[in-house]
Amino acid sequence: MRAPVGELVREWRDRRRISQLALAISADISTRHLSFVETGRSRPSREMVLRLGEHLDLPLRERNRLLLAAGYAPAYGESELAAPEMALVRDAVRRLLAGHDPYPAAVVDRSWNLVDANRSLALLTEGVSPDLLTGPVNVLRVTLHPDGMAPYVLNLGEWRAHLLGRLRRQVEQTADPVLSDLLTELRGYPCAQPVPEVEIPGPGDIFVPLRYRHRGTELSFFSTVATFGTPLDVTVAELVIESFYPADPATAEHLRQG
Known part of the structure; x- marks a missing residue:
C-alpha cells in the first residue's frame, strides 16, 4: 500500500x-x-x-x-541505458572510459552494480573469483569479499572503512532498502585489519589511497567520482563514474607498461 x-x-x-x-x-x-x-x-x-x-x-x-x-504522473523518465534515446549518454560514458586508459575506470548504477568499464579495470579484478564476476556484478561486493579483491588490498581496513562510509551516507541520503541490505552484508565480511570509525589523515595524507598488490608489485591509487551535471532522467542521475589515478610515479609507470 x-x-x-x-x-x-x-x-x-x-x-x-x-x-x-x-x-x-x-x-x-x-x-x-x-x-x-x-x-x-x-x-x-x-x-x-x-x-x-x-x-x-x-x-x-x-x-x-x-x-x-499525491496522485500525479511521474515527472522524470527512467530509460533503459540501451534505449535509442540514451545513445549520446552511452557514447559519452564510453569516451570517458576509453580516454582514461591505461588507468582503471568503471561506471556503476544506484546499487553499485557494474554498468561498464574500461579494459584497465581488469588489472584490479584479475584474482577475483569468477562467481563474483557473473552479472550483475556488484563492485562493492567484489572489492570487499574474501574471494574478491580483499586479499590483494594491502590497506583493507582503511579502504573498507572508506567504502562502507560512502555506502552508509548513500543509505541515509536515499533510504534505499536494497542499499541498506547491501551495507549489512558487507559489514559481515571478515577483515583482519583494524577498521577506523573515522577517517583521520596521517602526516602528509591528502586522500585515502587504495594500496593494491598486483603480481607481487604494490600499486597505489586515488579515485575521483563523476556524475552527470544536469540529469532529468532517473537512470542518468544515478550513474556514477569512478576513475582511479596512480598515487605515485611507480604505479604510473607500471600501468603505462601494461
Whole structure:
C-alpha cells in the first residue's frame, strides 16, 4: 500500500533533520499549508510536490514517488541505458572510459552494480573469483569479499572503512532498502585489519589511497567520482563514474607498461 504524500514529506523532512518552519521558508509556503499537507488535510498541487522534493534535495526517483503518492504522473523518465534515446549518454560514458586508459575506470548504477568499464579495470579484478564476476556484478561486493579483491588490498581496513562510509551516507541520503541490505552484508565480511570509525589523515595524507598488490608489485591509487551535471532522467542521475589515478610515479609507470 502506497504511503500518503504528506507522510512521505514528513518522513523525508525528519530524515533531513529540517524543521517544518525551515522547509516552509525554503519552499516559500506557509507553515500552516505545509502542516496541512503533512497531516493530509490538504492535497498539494503538482508544482508544490516538485518544489518540496527540490528543497528536500530528494533523488529524482523519490521525487517521482512523491508525485505518485499525491496522485500525479511521474515527472522524470527512467530509460533503459540501451534505449535509442540514451545513445549520446552511452557514447559519452564510453569516451570517458576509453580516454582514461591505461588507468582503471568503471561506471556503476544506484546499487553499485557494474554498468561498464574500461579494459584497465581488469588489472584490479584479475584474482577475483569468477562467481563474483557473473552479472550483475556488484563492485562493492567484489572489492570487499574474501574471494574478491580483499586479499590483494594491502590497506583493507582503511579502504573498507572508506567504502562502507560512502555506502552508509548513500543509505541515509536515499533510504534505499536494497542499499541498506547491501551495507549489512558487507559489514559481515571478515577483515583482519583494524577498521577506523573515522577517517583521520596521517602526516602528509591528502586522500585515502587504495594500496593494491598486483603480481607481487604494490600499486597505489586515488579515485575521483563523476556524475552527470544536469540529469532529468532517473537512470542518468544515478550513474556514477569512478576513475582511479596512480598515487605515485611507480604505479604510473607500471600501468603505462601494461
